[in-house]
Amino acid sequence: MPSLADTTRDRILFGGDYNPEQWPEETWPEDVRLMQAAGVNSVTLGVFSWSRLEPRPGVHDFGWLDRLMDLMHAGGIGVVLATPTASPPPWLGRLHPDTLPVDEDGRTERWGGRQHFSHSSGTYRRHAAAITEALAARYAGHPALTMWHVNNEYCTFDHGEEAAVRFRRWLRDRYGTLDALNTAWGTAFWSQGYGDWDEILPARRTHYLKNPTQVLDFRRFTSDMLLECFTAERDIVRRHTPHLPVTTNFMPLWHGQDAWRWAEEEDVVSVDLYPDPRDPLGAQHGALVQDMTRSQARGPWMLMEQAAGPVNWRGVNHPKPRGLNRLWSLQAVARGADAVCYFQWRQSRQGAEKFHSGMVGHAGEEGRTYQEVKRLGADLAGLGPHVAGTRTAADVAVLHDWHSWWAGDQEARPSTRFGYPDVLHAWHRALWEGRLTTDFAHPEHDLTPYRVVVVPQLYALTDAAVDNLLAHVRRGGTLVCGFLTGVADQDDRVRPGGMDARLRALFGIRTLHEWWPLEADETAACEGFRGTLWSEEIEPDGTAAETVPYRGGELDGLPAVLRKGRAWYLSTLPEPAALRDLLARVCAEAGVRPVLDGLPAGVEAVRRGDLLFLLHHGRDTVTVDLPGTHRDLLTGETVTDRVTLARHGVAVLTERPS
CATH class of the missing domain: 2.60.40.1180 (Golgi alpha-mannosidase II)
Incomplete structure (x- = not known):
């Protein structure tokens, strides 16, 4: 299969989304001049151009795009051509209301924004395939074309009638029989037993709490339906251009998409990344997303979108201080990116994103934003031959799984004072501040390359995942697990004893008596540090080689931290410095050292x-x-x-x- 290397060719791709249909045609040559001056070598065309490409059903207007493709080629700029299916034209929703998504309250989402499509609608899928086929047939041989970008930020949910039909079909394929579904969903609770497939609905609004496994399966279904939309368009463009790579852009840690599975279907893994310039941990957030995307790609990846300055969707949208855009872009390159791109090239004058920055801002060529973009372009041109295609190595893996997140992040849990991403960020922050480079991995992935495996929190684990963790320790690897791990199976069924028995034996736990969640402003005193978010009433079995006890309160003297051999369990989240120091110690004992010792702060x-x-x-x-x-x-x-x-x-x- 083609890869990012087929497009980069010993260089770093540099550019961004280009939306020239928003501007008079006489602006286009000026754009090319500014792109060349800035070192831009790649632009993405057509992301939101469906209504321009097909102004009426079956009527195509490709002339403007023909001229743009020719102009880009003449200017030495490659084109990542997008299928425009993320934003259907108004005529599609008006003529075919079944293409519009329905929320959990039964309200139809209308056109006038974007992403207003039902992933389950057969009509939408047919029209999306038709415009994709027309684009691929027309531009397959164009010399400017270097890559395909399918849709944009897949993020729609649909609870409508056609989604209900597909959901039932998906459940039939998963379970085979209603008896198996009723067992998996635990429908003996609250008289929810299903006697006919047609009784089953998407996870719509209910009077009180929804069935948790129904919600879990609906999230799995949503990810799969969106993936079907992607692969359908991918297969069309692949048929016309089998030599060109295909991508679609992830949103980092988006709740509705199993990116591990999606990454297996992409030639190039790409992501959109927008840390807040005022966030003191913005660089760590960037590092987490970059590490995760590199791991999904199993090598070099593409930063599809970032902001050259402020965004437009926070409560207060701060610009980037001088130098920050360059710093964060080069951080992405350090962590494996072979493409550094933006939304967007020229800042819009109208529409919902006119205050979202562009590589060329409202200040124009003399503006600070464009001048900093030019400097970055020169940096990337110099680095490309030395860095493109190379790997960022790591001896530490952080385990992450969307299905576990979906199972654990629901209503009626012991605590709603924190979310799974909070815990994931806290553990990655500790490793990042310890200058330890990390990969991410699925809990069923091959863990043999890693000396240390870190599990911030995996509430639900399959038997295969538990076996994988045990095998890692048996091979001589080190395992560090955070609280509320191994509580449930893949159906969100609590395991006997409140934690998988094999994990309890691994960590030296006889009984997990009770969970003791903490209030948002509450801490638990432990020997040498304070715990946050959570605590647990654990009775050790006497085999642990090391324990760190709670001090005071109901859990006085019980273990906050246990170590048995190379397996560690933390029943609370230590405050940041304590977690950093603990993980640094664990990694050092496993032979994992920082890239460079004695670095100044920051x-x-x-x-x-x-x-x-x-x-x-x-x-x-x-x-x-x-x-x-x-x-x-x-x-x-x-x-x-x-x-x-x-x-x-x-x-x-x-x-x-x-």
Whole structure:
């Protein structure tokens, strides 16, 4: 299958979404001039162009796109051509109301925004296939075409009648019989037993709490239906251009999409990433998303969207300070990105996103945003031959699973004071602040490449996943698990004893008597630190080699942390510094060290291939001590023993001068 390397060819793709249909045609040559000056080598065309491409049913207007494709090719700029199916034209919804999604209260979502399509609608799927077929047939041989981008940010739910029919069909395929479904869903509770498939509904509004396994399966179904939409369009463009890679852009940690499964269907894994410039942990959030996307891609990946400045959808939309756009872009490259792109090229003057920044802002060519984009383009052009296609290695894996998240993040749980993403971020933050590069992995993935496996929280685990964790420890690997892990099976059925018995034996737990969730502002005193969010009443079985007890309160003297051999269990979330220090100790004992010791505060160090990236997330100038002599590929200078980084500064160092 084609890959990102087939498009990059020893360079880093640089550009973004280009929406020229919003501008007079005389603007287009000026855009090309500015793109060339900024080092742009790739643009994405057509993401939201369906109504322009097909203004009336079956009537196509490709002339403007023909001219654009030719213009891009003449300017030496490759085109990632999008299928426009994320935003159907108004005529489709008016003529075919069955194409519109329905929310859980039965309200139809109308056109006038975007993503107003029902993933289950046969009519929508036929029209989406038709416009995709027309595009692929017309542009398959165009020399500007380098990649396909299907749809955009798949994120729709649908509870309508056609979705109900498909949901029942999906359930038949999954369970085979109503008896098996009733067993899996636990319908003996609240007289919910189903005697006919037609009685089953999507997870619509109910008088009181919904059946949790029904909700879990509806989330699985939604991910699968959206994936069917993607693969249908993917297969059309593949048939016309089997040599070109196909992608669609993930939203990071979006609740409705099993990105592990989706990544297996993509040639290129891409993501949209918008950390808040005012968030003191914005860089760590970026690192988490980058690590996860690299792991889904199993190698280089594509940053499909980021903002050159402010976004338009937060309560207060802050611009990026000088240098931050460059810093965060190069952080993505350090963590495996071979493409750095934006939404969008030119900032819109009308529409819902006119205050969302572009590579060319309202200030135009002389504006700070464009000038910083030009500098970044020059940096990426210089780095491309050295970095494209290389790997970012990690000895630590963080386990993550959407199905476990879907099962655990529902109503009627012991606590709603936190969500699964909060726990995931806290553990990744501890590793990131410890300068430990991490991969992400599914709990059933091959874990043999990793010395340390970290499980922040996996509420629901299949038997295969539990066996995988046990096998990792038996092979000599280290396992660290957070609270509320292994509680339920794949059907959200609580395991006997409140935790899988094999895991309890692994950690040295005789009995998990009770969960003791904490209030939002409450902490639990432990020996040497304070726990947050959660605590558990655990009775050890006497086999643990090390315990850290709770001090005071109902759990006084009971273990907050247990270690048995190479297996650790944390029944609370230690405060940030304590979790960082604990994981640093565990990793050091397993032979995992930071990329570089003695780094100043705020400096991140990442190795990609033979290069060492130093990224300074602070505002004060700092000096980093180095072993030996290196060459900085960004400046061309040779540095010996130390390098100085100014505010938001970056150095990309070779292992030896060249």
